[in-house]
Amino acid sequence: xxxxxxxxxxxQQQKKKIxxxxxxxxxxxxxxxxxxxxxxSSSAKQKKKxxxxxxxxTDSSSYCPFEVHSFDxxxxxxxxxxxxxxxxxxxxxxxxxxAVFCLALMGxxxxxxxxxxxxxxxxxxxxxxxxxxxxxxxxxTTTDSSADNSSGSGGLDEFLQVMxxxxxxxxRMNRSNKMxxxxxxxKNGDEPSKxxxxxxxxxxxxxx
Numbered sequence: 001x002x003x004x005x006x007x008x009x010x011x012q013q014q015k016k017k018i019x020x021x022x023x024x025x026x027x028x029x030x031x032x033x034x035x036x037x038x039x040x041s042s043s044a045k046q047k048k049k050x051x052x053x054x055x056x057x058t059d060s061s062s063y064c065p066f067e068v069h070s071f072d073x074x075x076x077x078x079x080x081x082x083x084x085x086x087x088x089x090x091x092x093x094x095x096x097x098x099a100v101f102c103l104a105l106m107g108x109x110x111x112x113x114x115x116x117x118x119x120x121x122x123x124x125x126x127x128x129x130x131x132x133x134x135x136x137x138x139x140x141t142t143t144d145s146s147a148d149n150s151s152g153s154g155g156l157d158e159f160l161q162v163m164x165x166x167x168x169x170x171x172r173m174n175r176s177n178k179m180x181x182x183x184x185x186x187k188n189g190d191e192p193s194k195x196x197x198x199x200x201x202x203x204x205x206x207x208x
Contacts, residue, residue, distance in 0.1 A: 001102050001132050002033050008098060009065055017067045021096045021120055023113060024104025025070035028080040038062040087112035096120040102132045105200050115192045118167045129168060129185040137200040138181060155201055162198040167191060
């Protein structure tokens with residue numbers, strides 16, 4: 001997920017910070033990693049070239065290209081986390097560049113979480129929703145490796161259809177990992193349906 005968001009930031013080539021909303025952030029590890037990234041502005045790079053002869057010069061012009069808002073039910077004393085209901089986060093409408101659900105589609109009101117992500121994401125090509133989940137929550141268990149390359153089955157098909165009614169189109173599906181599924185979505189221009197409902201399958205762990 002981290003690499004995916006950093007790659008997205010590089011593609012945008014914008015001067016403003018990329019605003020990230022992490023829904024169900026856990027211990028806010030994603031925020032920690034993103035906020036530790038530092039870049040140097042083009043003007044600062046020019047100044048640095050002029051000062052290369054002076055080894056005592058320190059670079060104080062670096063900045064973090066991300067602004068991260070991490071949400072979960074409890075903060076656990078972590079200052080990076082805002083405790084709240086993920087169906088109602090304290091962010092303005094159309095202000096977020098990247099919304100993230102990383103192993104966070106839990107509960108019986110997943111659709112409410114997705115509607116809230118739709119609300120805060122920027123319109124048009126300005127916002128992207130990234131979802132990472134355990135594959136077994138969406139896919140049927142099979143020993144046929146060819147099934148992993150199909151367009152989807154069972155829960156996954158249903159999920160993609162519900163996402164469409166919630167105002168999102170899937171633009172990228174990464175199924176290369178045997179355990180996890182990575183998906184990117186963008187707004188399709190439709191308002192999220194108030195009737196759409198979806199509950200993912202529970203996670204199943206095999207004992208060894």
